[in-house]
Amino acid sequence: MSDPAQGLKFHEVSVLYDGHAALCDVNLSVAPGEAVAFVGPSGSGKTTALTLCNAMVRPTSGVVTVNGEDLSQVSESELRSLRSRIGFIPQDLGLVPNLRVSQNVLCGRLGKEGLLHSLLPLLNSHSQEHERVLSILDKLGIGEKLFHRVDSLSGGERQRVAIARALYQDARYLLADEPLSALDPARAREIIALLVEVARDNDLTLLLSMHDIELAREFVPRLIGLRAGQVLFDSAAAEVSEAELSELYMLEGEDRVS
Amino acid sequence: MSAEAIASTPSRFSRRTRLIITLLFAAIISWVALDLSLGDLIPREGGRSVLGLFFEGALSPAMTYEAASVPPGTPPLIDKVFDAVWTTLLFAVAGMSLAMVLGLVFGFLGATSWWRDEGDGSPLGSGALRKLMPTLYGGVRVLIALMRSVHELLWAILFLVAFGLNNFSAVVAIAIPYGGTLAKVFSEMLDECPRESARSLRAIGAGPLKVFLFGLLPRALGDMSAYSFYRFECAVRSSAVLGFFGYPTIGYYLKLSAENVHYREVWTYLYALIALILLVELWSSRLRERIVIR
Numbered sequence: 446m447s448d449p450a451q452g453l454k455f456h457e458v459s460v461l462y463d464g465h466a467a468l469c470d471v472n473l474s475v476a477p478g479e480a481v482a483f484v485g486p487s488g489s490g491k492t493t494a495l496t497l498c499n500a501m502v503r504p505t506s507g508v509v510t511v512n513g514e515d516l517s518q519v520s521e522s523e524l525r526s527l528r529s530r531i532g533f534i535p536q537d538l539g540l541v542p543n544l545r546v547s548q549n550v551l552c553g554r555l556g557k558e559g560l561l562h563s564l565l566p567l568l569n570s571h572s573q574e575h576e577r578v579l580s581i582l583d584k585l586g587i588g589e590k591l592f593h594r595v596d597s598l599s600g601g602e603r604q605r606v607a608i609a610r611a612l613y614q615d616a617r618y619l620l621a622d623e624p625l626s627a628l629d630p631a632r633a634r635e636i637i638a639l640l641v642e643v644a645r646d647n648d649l650t651l652l653l654s655m656h657d658i659e660l661a662r663e664f665v666p667r668l669i670g671l672r673a674g675q676v677l678f679d680s681a682a683a684e685v686s687e688a689e690l691s692e693l694y695m696l697e698g699e700d701r702v703s
Numbered sequence: 704m705s706a707e708a709i710a711s712t713p714s715r716f717s718r719r720t721r722l723i724i725t726l727l728f729a730a731i732i733s734w735v736a737l738d739l740s741l742g743d744l745i746p747r748e749g750g751r752s753v754l755g756l757f758f759e760g761a762l763s764p765a766m767t768y769e770a771a772s773v774p775p776g777t778p779p780l781i782d783k784v785f786d787a788v789w790t791t792l793l794f795a796v797a798g799m800s801l802a803m804v805l806g807l808v809f810g811f812l813g814a815t816s817w818w819r820d821e822g823d824g825s826p827l828g829s830g831a832l833r834k835l836m837p838t839l840y841g842g843v844r845v846l847i848a849l850m851r852s853v854h855e856l857l858w859a860i861l862f863l864v865a866f867g868l869n870n871f872s873a874v875v876a877i878a879i880p881y882g883g884t885l886a887k888v889f890s891e892m893l894d895e896c897p898r899e900s901a902r903s904l905r906a907i908g909a910g911p912l913k914v915f916l917f918g919l920l921p922r923a924l925g926d927m928s929a930y931s932f933y934r935f936e937c938a939v940r941s942s943a944v945l946g947f948f949g950y951p952t953i954g955y956y957l958k959l960s961a962e963n964v965h966y967r968e969v970w971t972y973l974y975a976l977i978a979l980i981l982l983v984e985l986w987s988s989r990l991r992e993r994i995v996i997r
Contacts, residue, residue: 502823525909527908528907528908529907531906533903533906540900543925552917555908560912567917614907616907
């Protein structure tokens with residue numbers, strides 16, 4: 446478990462978009478099985494940090510390694526197989542709204558299996574794979590929605606479908622970008638608790654980006670505070686001080702005064 | 704308002720004014736050059752009686768042959784009309800089915816959203832396909848443009864000369880321009896549909912074909928089917944008109960009757976064509992309502 450080659454590492458990582466720095470010299474490492482949340486205001490680089498982990502974004506300089514593999518060195522086909530082991534829930538969830546819940550969940554294995562093997566269960570709703578999908582959905586509390594179309598579901602239910610797709614993928618990592626942004630406060634609590642719980646139960650390394658610092662502090666063991674692309678703090682949730690929090694959310698320009 | 708915005712406002716306004724003036728001039732020049740005058744639409748002595756005869760036919764379409772005598776063994780007119788309607792429909796279905804195959808294949812190859820690198824890694828990997836695809840794509844776009852730029856009636860003339868008057872030449876004459884149009888519209892629908900599903904599948908390692916099948920196609924399928932039904936309506940009209948070249952669709956009988964000055968028969972065929980098109984439209988609009996998901 447504590448093999449240093451395992452887990453995820455950023456070494457001096459910077460990302461520039463059109464000359465503007467989204468991330469600046471970030472160093473961090475996440476051990477297998479950890480649950481970590483990137484927190485900070487809008488535009489602080491949370492999503493960039495998250496999507497560096499599956500190479501949806503490439504660093505301008507520095508090195509990102511996943512399980513010891515330098516993401517900038519792997520070939521396109523190796524990258525695909527690496528990505529198939531990293532679950533990803535984008536902020537918009539990336540579900541296909543006019544397909545059924547079952548079909549969306551089955552899409553989780555598209556990176557792992559051959560075309561024919563992934564096509565058959567999608568077309569045959571009595572396949573064995575459906576049993577597995579159903580058991581995952583049951584655990585997430587939406588088993589009865591198996592054959593419903595995604596566009597008929599509520600925001601919280603859709604979020605659960607996206608989690609189910611990532612669980613069906615059988616990944617080692619789970620990245621979730623702003624998973625609570627479209628939910629009301631009660632639903633948001635449920636979903637963050639669920640994410641942390643399924644990550645622990647399935648031995649997944651969980652990385653989140655969140656702007657709700659209170660929920661992050663309550664549910665996620667480790668927080669990395671980002672501000673203007675730089676790491677402001679990286680510590681256990683209980684050790685994050687009020688001073689650090691107010692600095693994190695201080696408006697641009699205020700810091701010049703203090 | 705910034706200084707640039709203020710400076711650019713009058714120039715944009717005058718550009719639009721210039722465009723409107725140019726278009727107006729084009730319209731006026733075309734009317735003058737063609738020497739069009741509304742007086743040409745007033746029929747002369749002889750024309751007036753023919754026109755009267757023609758519109759009389761509208762009120763009393765023929766139920767039997769207008770000719771004084773028909774060769775023995777000729778089927779009743781109504782049978783012939785139903786036969787013509789049926790054949791018109793057959794040509795439309797056959798032409799459209801081949802057009803769908805062409806449209807789907809070239810629509811897929813003429814779209815970029817499933818293979819182009821959007822900054823998150825090339826979906827085609829690093830092999831030969833990655834180098835080949837832009838060329839293949841360019842070739843397919845040119846092919847699609849060629850297929851569409853020639854009207855089905857001109858394709859029919861070409862195939863009549865090449866293959867003679869057989870049914871297959873008519874089917875291919877419909878299938879080529881229709882296949883080109885379907886391919887163009889399908890590829891645009893695939894490239895313009897929301898990308899987030901495709902992106903989320905690429906993020907978990909799905910290859911380009913799977914991204915296409917599960918991330919893009921389902922999102923474009925509703926629009927693609929609705930458009931296909933609309934094109935089928937057009938194919939019925941094209942099939943009818945192809946009869947003017949001798950294929951046994953409604954157009955063929957319509958032309959024969961018109962040449963024999965049997966205007967009441969002409970109206971029988973016209974009404975049959977209108978009924979067929981209305982039926983197809985009714986059916987396809989019902990289906991489209993069910994399919995398009997918004």
